[in-house]
Amino acid sequence: MGSESKVYTLAEVVPHNNVKDCWLLINGKVYDVTKFMDDHPGGDEVLLAATGKDATDDFEDVGHSSSARAMLDEYYIGDIDSASIPTKMKYTPPNQPHYNQDKTSEFVIKLLQFLVPLMILGIAVGIRFYSKQQSA
Incomplete structure (x- = not known):
């Protein structure tokens, strides 16, 4: 050189x-x-x-x-x-809402608190209806 x-x-x-x-x-x-x-x-x-x-x-x-x-x-x-020389642009991820594990868990708990009693009630009514059908 x-x-x-x-x-x-x-x-x-x-x-x-x-x-x-x-x-x-x-x-x-x-x-x-x-x-x-x-x-x-x-x-x-x-x-x-x-x-x-x-x-x-x-x-x-x-x-x-x-x-x-x-x-x-x-x-x-x-x-x-x-x-x-153009400078390399640094990658910036898109702005996304923060995933809050506590809120998700809270939602699942509330959903289960609603659905489980509803299922129990449905099963009880079904059993009662089935037993009436059998005795008739």
């Missing part, structure tokens, strides 16, 4: 997204991996899928060896202007 490195914007990096011209953005650095396309163990599709965005997570998730990381120096062409 030279002492003076070129600084690219994301807009300058994005168009380099094909087999004959492929640039990757990894850890804030720009790499021209066009010459490596045929030699990449995962195939050129993997590299092409990582173009046009910050490919740091893609690179790190694979678990590249130290020799693979050292190879990056050979393809380094400059740095990225971090202001040109």
Whole structure:
């Protein structure tokens, strides 16, 4: 790497997204991996899928060896202007009412206090009606 490195914007990096011209953005650095396309163990599709965005997570998730990381120096062409990269938005879950276990338990208890006596009454009436039918 030279002492003076070129600084690219994301807009300058994005168009380099094909087999004959492929640039990757990894850890804030720009790499021209066009010459490596045929030699990449995962195939050129993997590299092409990582173009046009910050490919740091893609690179790190694979678990590249130290020799693979050292190879990056050979393809380094400059740095990225971090202001040109959109920030990742933090996921905020939708506002939902708080689940109150006590209120749910309270509702179930009240429901049972109503239904159980009603069932007992229904069974008693049914038995009485059945016994009258049998004696007649």
